[in-house]
Amino acid sequence: MASLPIDTAKFTGIICAVPPAPRVANRETGQLRVDRDTGKTVYQVGLCLMAGTSADVVNVSVAGEPAGVQLGVPVAVRDLVATPWENEGRHGIAFRAAEIRPLSAPATPAGKGASQ
Numbered sequence: 001m002a003s004l005p006i007d008t009a010k011f012t013g014i015i016c017a018v019p020p021a022p023r024v025a026n027r028e029t030g031q032l033r034v035d036r037d038t039g040k041t042v043y044q045v046g047l048c049l050m051a052g053t054s055a056d057v058v059n060v061s062v063a064g065e066p067a068g069v070q071l072g073v074p075v076a077v078r079d080l081v082a083t084p085w086e087n088e089g090r091h092g093i094a095f096r097a098a099e100i101r102p103l104s105a106p107a108t109p110a111g112k113g114a115s116q
Contacts, residue, residue: 002083003081003082003083003096004081004082004083004084005079005080005081006080006081006082006095008076008077008080010051011049011050011051012050012051012052013048013050013074014047014048014049014050014074014075014076014077015047015048015050015072015073015074015075016045016046016047016048016069016070016071016072016073016074016075017046017047017048017057017071018044018045018046018057018059018071019045019046019069019070019071020043020044020045020062020065020066020069020100021043021044021045022041022042022043022044022065023041023042023043023044023061035063035064037063038063038064040063040064041063041064041065042061042062042063043061043062043063043064043065043066044059044060044061044062045059045060045062045066045069045100046058046059046060047059047060047075047077047100058095059095060077060080060095060096060097060100061094061095061096061097062096062097062098062099062100066099066100066101067101068101068102069100069101069102070102073102073103074102074103075100075101075102075103076099076100076101076102076103077097077099077100078097078098078099078100078101079097079098079099080095080096080097081095081096081097082094082095083095083096
């Protein structure tokens with residue numbers, strides 16, 4: 001299915017609700033999920049997306065550990081996309097971002113991310 005870009009400028013705020021944690025690819029072996037393009041470990045971050053009088057918490061995957069992102073910290077999200085999925089009767093929406101960084105941190109040049 002197609003990935004749908006999300007305009008993060010429309011949100012009144014984005015805050016880290018769940019700190020970054022590495023995603024597990026195989027629960028039996030403990031093997032971590034790795035991004036195919038970069039080879040970096042994939043992390044999941046719970047983000048509170050606020051718009052007007054509503055807020056939702058979504059889990060967002062990102063390649064590489066998002067440095068400085070901690071519980072309660074306002075963050076900037078680059079290239080956020082939503083991808084609908086369906087597998088064996090289950091369905092949902094997966095969120096992924098190119099970068100998640102604290103608002104107070106300087107911007108990272110394109111193509112330069114945090115290392116594993």
